[in-house]
Each structure stands twice: as structure tokens, then as C-alpha cells.
Amino acid sequence: MMIPTYFYTVLIFIKIVTGSASFIADRTTAQTVLIRPGISYEYIHINATNDKPTILFLHGFPSSLHSWRHQTRYFSEQGYGCLVPNLMGYGRSYSPLNRSEYTSKTITDHLIILLDRVGLGDSSVFVIGHDWGARTASRFVLYHPERTIGAALLSVAYSPPFRFNLIAALQQSLTNYGYESIGYWTFFAADDAARIIERNVDSFIDLLFAANATLARTDVAPVGKIRAWLNNNTRTDRAAYMTKEDYGTLREYLASGMQPKLNWFHVVIDNLDWDYEKTFNATVQRPVLYIGGRRDYIGIIGAAERQKAYVKDLKIVEVDTGHWVMEEKPNEVNREIHQWIKTVMSNNSPAIIFLWKSYLYLFILFLFLTI
Secondary structure (H helix, E strand, O other): OOOOHHHHHHHHHHHHHOOOOHHHHOHHHOEEEEEEOOEEEEEEEEOOOOOOOEEEEEOOOOOOHHHHHHHHHHHHHOOOEEEEEEOOOOOOOOOOOOHHHHOHHHHHHHHHHHHHHOOOOOOOEEEEEEOHHHHHHHHHHHHOHHHEEEEEEEOOOOOOOOOOOHHHHHHHHHHHHOOOOOOOHHHHOOOOHHHHHHHOHHHHHHHHOEOOOOHHHHHHOOOOHHHHHHHOOOOOOEOOOOOHHHHHHHHHHHOOOHHHHHHHHHHHHOOOOHHHHOOOOOOEOOOEEEEEEOOOOOOOHHHHHHHHHOEOOEEEEEEOOOOOHHHHOHHHHHHHHHHHHHHHHHHOOHHHHHHHHHHHHHHHHHHHHHO
16 A cells, blocks of 8 residues: 655654654655656655755665664754665665666666655755765766765765776785775675675674774685685674664665675676766866775775865865764764765855855956956
């Protein structure tokens, strides 16, 4: 039976006024919408108040819309709109096995349609992504700058369009950091990876969300290590920020249907984006905030410095976390994002723009009169 949209609105209002906002990233309040024939997206949408903008939150691998639970609660309480989809391959969203359907162009086009479906029309949004969601956020800006106010990239820095070579990337990271920071990609690209992960899902979650962040360097990143960990069904303590409820939600997402999630890696490994992006201007035309964890051995902060060549308006923030910055230190991350948003909005205000234009006209007039 189709549940009316107003039911969710009433439920959301009741939970806000009673102080219980954990629902915001809870699948029990998620809806699905048809993007194109045969293509649906699962999402949560909270309307903005007081003319504040909407934030589009994009999760990474192997997370879900649930990973933004702390951010959607905080920002919705501040009056910002929150649109939080499960991206392709996750939950009830479209999850094809054909890896060629996971191109950045396809996904960003879907997101534009999703914005329209939830009533945002031609509105511009802040887009915030973590991990693979950060890459998608950066492509959202490149493909649709007219719909972007600014982009926040968490744990994964902006990388311009280029032809990717996995072997060369592994060698480069070995030279730069002393280990293969994305060696696990070789496992995720293997034909048996999805089956091994599903068979050892608890071991997989333990490793990726371990209490000991250095396991990412010793048992995730290097080539062959994650396969060995899973085949031995190795267990370890999980991080304290992951509650039993969080674990149960994540396990539900990962216990089956892993191959569509792994298809995201194939898009880069197989250079499926290149034909669309090879003629792009790689310079990002919108403000960018990058937040990285000092103990993240996958999304290495040092690599973030290279963004400066392509992002003119860039702010870099370091936090004392591993890879899952917005879950490990939600209050600190929320404050940094909120302050950045307020700064961007202030710089984009009509009064400021009018003032700058006035100064520019006066300067041109001065030059003309002195010639």
C-alpha cells in the first residue's frame, strides 16, 4: 500500500518536537521515487526553513544514508534542508550488475532528477560527500556547477579527470607513503570479492570500522591483505562510535548485494568516466571544503594539498580521526561544515555581490578617467 507523503511529514514533525531526531537517517522514514523508467532511488528529505539552502549528502563505500545520521539531525535542526539518498547499489535504490551504468555522468544526472522530484526545481544546493560520495560530489560540481553553491569533500580529496592506471597508482603510493594505500582495490575488482565479503561480513565490518585505526594501513591497504583477513574470518574490536544499532543497520546493507557496491571501483579502474570528462575544464568553479582525518591511512591528508592547483576557493581542515570523520567526530565536523556554509553564504549574499560590483565599476571608471 502506498503511504501518503504527508504521513512522513507528520512523523518527522512529531519526532522533532519530542526531541528524537535519530529518525532522520533511519530507513523507516525513507521513501523511494522513480527517477527514470525502471530506476528508483531511496532517500530521506527534510525541507528547509527560513529560506535556508538544502544540503545534498552523498555516502561512500560501504556505507549508506545512515552514515549521515549525525549531520542530518544537526543541520535539519538548524533549518537547512537535507536530502540524503542511498546511492546506486545500496538499499532500495537502483542496483544494476552492469558496471557501465555507474559512471559519474549517470549518477549526477540521477541526482539532478532527484532534486527535481523532491520539489527543489532549479535550486542550487550544497553537496557534501564522504569517500566515494566525495568523488561524486566533486563530479556534481563539474557537471552541474549551476546547481552547486559549494562542495564539502570528506576523507577523499578532489581529483581532476585523468586516465587511471591502477598498477602505476599502487607504485606511486608505495614510493610516496611506504605502502600501497589503495592496494585493496585489486581485491574489490576480483570476481570473487563480493562472495567472500558476504560470506565473512562480520569480519569485513570489524576491519573497516576497527577500534585500531592502524589496521587500515596494515590489513586493508596493502595488496592481498584484506583477502587474507576475510578468508581467515579474522575478528577485532569495532570502534566505539559504532553502536549495536549502527552495526545492525550496516550489516543489513552488506549481507547481500555486494557486487553492485563494488562496481563503483570498476568505473575508475576501467576508466569508464574518461570519454565524458576528457574535455572538461578541471578547475572547480565553486568553494570547496576538505575535511580529512589525521589517522586516515586511505584518504591521506597529504594528498589533499594537490587540490590547490584546481580549486581556487579551498579550505582544508584536519581532525583527529581515521577515515570515518563524520561518524567519529560528528560535533567537530558539523561545526566546521556549518561555519564554512555560513561563510560561503555570506560571500554570496546579494549585498556583498552588489558591493563588489560597485567597487569594480568605480575602478573601471577611475582607469578610464586617468587614461
